[in-house]
Amino acid sequence: MEAFFVSTGIVALAEMGDKTQLLSLVLAARFRKPWPIVLGILVATLVNHALAGALGAWVTTQLGPDVLRWVLGASFIAMAGWMLIPDKLDDEDTKDNPRLGVFVTTVIVFFLAEMGDKTQIATVMLAARYSEYIWVVAGTTLGMMLANAPVVWLGERIVKRVPLKVVHTVSAIVFAALGVLALAGVG
Structure with a gap:
């Protein structure tokens, strides 16, 4: 269960202010x-x-x-540094095809936006760190939903109240601590 809880927390924090969270806001406002x-x-x-x-488990x-x-x-440790760099939503992420419908458009655009994203890289690393692959994927998915679903329903009211700099700093500290623990051979 440690893999589940750590994965959920890390991804929920890492997703705050991330481009996919901003994409969630754009999709909510548009549709x-x-x-x-x-x-x-x-x-x-x-x-x-x-x-x-699966890639992390294979590694x-x-x-x-x-x-x-x-x-x-x-x-x-590299992820800790990356967390301190805020994301911006790329213009290409908003150019979707509404003819596909809201659900299919969201699946495609969100999947593509998540490619190479912090949370995807974190999922690879967590799956390599913990042997419980299913718990890592369940945890990272829950973390994404905890960060994105409220944005879809409550929109800008939440985004304006969340101190993103603090969230990014806490995320960076968590990633750095995990890096130090891994280097020390703990866990």
Whole structure:
């Protein structure tokens, strides 16, 4: 269960102010249909994080424990630095095709926006760190939903009240601590 709780917390924090959270806000403002948007985010996240988790699990079979420990430690510390760089929504993320419907448009746009995103990379690293691949994917997906579903329903009211600099700093500290623990061989 540690993998589930750590994955949920890390991704929920990492997603605050992330481009996919901003995309959730744009989709909500554009379509004003929260249920298909939230379900689209769920499906896109499950598929994306399942693939990322599978990659992370595969990495553990290819690297020895000492190499894996150093790779994970350095990766978590690099992620800590990346967390301190705020995301901006790219213009291309808003150019979707509404003819596909709200749900399908959300799935496609959100899946593509999540490619190479902080939370996807975090999912790869967490799956490499913990042997419970299913719990990591469940946790990272829940973390994404905890960060994005309220944005879809409550929109700008939440985004304006969340001190993103503090959230990014706390996220960076968590990633740095995980990196140090991995380098020290703890856990």
